[in-house]
Amino acid sequence: MKKLVLYFDPKASRMFNTVDSDTGEKKAVLSSPHNFVSRAQIVARVINIDNDDQIQARIDSGYKYYNVVDFAQFKIDAGIYYDEAVQAYKASTYGFVVLAAGVLKLISALNVSRDKLKAVFIIHPTNFGKIPTVNEIMEYMQEQKILAGVGQKKIEAQLAAIDTGERKVTRILVAQGKTPVNGIEETFQAMVDFEKKAGEIKSDGSIDFKEVGSVVQVFKGQEILQRIPPVKPVDGMDIFGNITPAVMEQMDGFRRGENIVQSGQDENIFLAGIDGVLKVVQKKVSVLETVIINGDVDYNTGNIDFKGSVQVTGSVLAGFHIKAKGDIEIKNSVEDALIEADGNVTVGTGCVGKELVKVICGGTFKSKYLLNATIEAGGDVIVEDSIINSIVFSNKTVNVTAKTGKIIGGDITALYDILVKVAGAPNETPTILSVGRNLYIEKELELVRKEMNVLRESVQEVIRKLRTSFGESVFEDPKKFIAILPPLRQKACLELLKELNSGNKELKALTEKSQLVAEKLKLDKEPSIVVYDRVYPGTTLNIKKRIRKIDREYENAKFIEDLETRDIRFTSAV
Incomplete structure (x- = not known):
């Protein structure tokens, strides 16, 4: 009968197997220590025997490890050849022999990295304690057309460090490419x-x-x-x-x-x-003159404070504020929020709140409508549709432009003109329209006058002290009066007189300042209130210091101050 003698472990089909470590990590372990063979080493032989007792006699001399299996047809592949002289299969070079899927082959001990930048030679002493020589390795590398070897001396040094009596795997570096520098x-x-x-x-x-x-x-x-x-x-x-x-x-x-x-x-x-705001879009950093809020001003954006201009594509929700040194443009609405701008403010739809909407701007204010809002503008206030129950001041003109534009309720003030289609309502909703007033200057004048009143009281208090301590004679000829006083009283009197003199100087300066501020109240042109359609009873008109309460309906009326009678009269608006 025909048998096949294998001088290696036929169960090993690859050099390394992958197993799980105790920590759960994958690691490679040698599949068999008996499958490494050197050049010209017999790896297999076909024998004919009558019984199994004859097997031992047919084993090659010196080969202590072997496996005998029933003969089956097989092919030989790279690294294996048949030696006719000894009628056995041998390895053509050092490697790892396997019999898998009917093919007897030698797995190369040369391992090239995936990026082809490095090659190592896997060495394990054979069953005879042999390892490849440097010439064998160099020759094999040449056959594989490897050009970037580490050199014969480095390979020799690594081989010399291997203990052939210790059956373990050693990887030696045999080739090293040049790693690209990205x-x-x-x-x-x-x-x-x-x-x-x-x-x-x-x-x-x-x-x-x-x-x-x-x-x-x-x-x-x-x-x-x-x-x-x-x-x-x-x-x-x-x-x-x-x-x-x-x-x-x-x-x-x-x-x-x-x-x-x-x-x-x-x-x-x-x-x-x-100067501007940082904008980061897809990691691109820019500095923009204008803040652009895509959406609403809410808890996502928080309050906005900026030294330039601000654009909001949504609305400003209740409880938030926008403060800007430039212009503010809001596409939708403003709820109970605070809007402050040194420049213009534009609201696409309207300002609607519960008397907490407040807009302050140094330039023009524009909106479609106002409801329960407070507006203070250094320029024109231009509202397209309606102003209802709102407090509005313009340091120029208030203009409600729509064909049905109306002002109902509230207190509307302009420096020059109020232009509207309908003022008041049929139910006589109290509505106040005032022109010829500059609230900015009035506030400034009020502050100066308050300061003057405080100073007057201070001066009067000094005068009272002088009268109480020294009598009326001190005011007739202060120098002569002081000269006859004892030294201590002279000092007290002098201090009070100095304080009085200083107070009078300050009071004079404030009086001159108040006169200059009052001069600013003079208007470049005569103010007017123009109602193109109808003004209803319940509406009060104030032109400069004149007041007229509307007691009947007027149509197409322009109200002005009569410069002769100083009364408010009306003419045709158009």
Whole structure:
């Protein structure tokens, strides 16, 4: 009968098996220590025997490890050849022999990394304690067309360090390519905090969730970004002499956008080119003159305080505020919120609240309608549809422009003109329309006069003290009066007289100031109230210091002050 003698472990079909470690990690373990063979070593032999007792006599001399299996047809593959002289199968070089799927083959001990930048030779002493020689390794590398070997001396040194009496796997480095150095694209790191806060801690320890810092305001010359310079890529070469191209890597950072300029002191520091707000879109950092809020001003954005202009694509919800040094443009509505701008304010739909809506602007105010709102504008107030139960002041003109534009209820004041289609209502809703008043100057004049009153009281108090202490004679000829006083009383009298003199000087200066402020109340033109359609009873008209209560309906009327009678009269509006 025919048998096959295998001088290796036929159960091993690969050099290493993957198993789970005690920690659950995957690791590679040698499948068999008996399958490593050297060049010309017999790996298998076919024998013909009559019975199993004849097997031992047919085993090759010196081969202590073997397995005998029933003969089955098989093929030989790379690394295995049949030696006719000894009628046995041998290994053509050092390697790991297996019989798998009917093929007897030698698995190469040369292991090339996936990127082809490194090769190691896997060495385990054979059953005869042999390992490959340096020449065998160099020859095999040449056959594989490996060009980037580490050199004969390095391989010899690694082989010399192997203890052939110790049956373990050793990997020696035999080839090393040149690793490519990937380039790095220019990127930037932030030098300011872009992150939005959860809220602001107040002095009492509570958190104001309306102060989230969604607008990061910066000033011209402020440091914004630090540049991470680019790194030029350097190609590598694999162990076969092929170019391994380097690639450009993009680091996790920011890109430079609009109005970010290079510092004159440090080429890697970039500054804000203008005063403005930081805008970060897809990692691109820009400084913009205008804050753009995409959506509502709410708890997501928090309150907005900015030294430039602000645009809101949604509404401003109740309880929030926008304060800007430039213009404010709101596409939708304003609820019970505070809006302050040094420039113009435009509200796309209207201002609607519960008497808590307040808008203060230095320029023109525009809106579609007002309900329970307070408006104070340094320029014109232009409302398209209606003003209802609102307090409005314009330092120029109030104009309700729609064909059915109306003012119902509230207190409306303009420096020059109020122009409206309908004033008041059929149910005689109290409505006050006033022109010829500059509330800014009136407030300034009021403050000056209050200061004058306080100073007058102070002067009168000094006079009272002088009368009480020294009598009326002190006012007739102060110098002569002081001369006859004892030294201590002289000093007290002099101090009071100095205080009186100082107070009178200040009072004179304030009087002159009040006169200058009062001069500003003079108008460039005569003010008027124009009602193109109808004004209803219940409406009160104030033109400068004149008052007229409407007691019947008037149509198409222009109300002005009669310069002769100083009464309010009306003419046709058109």
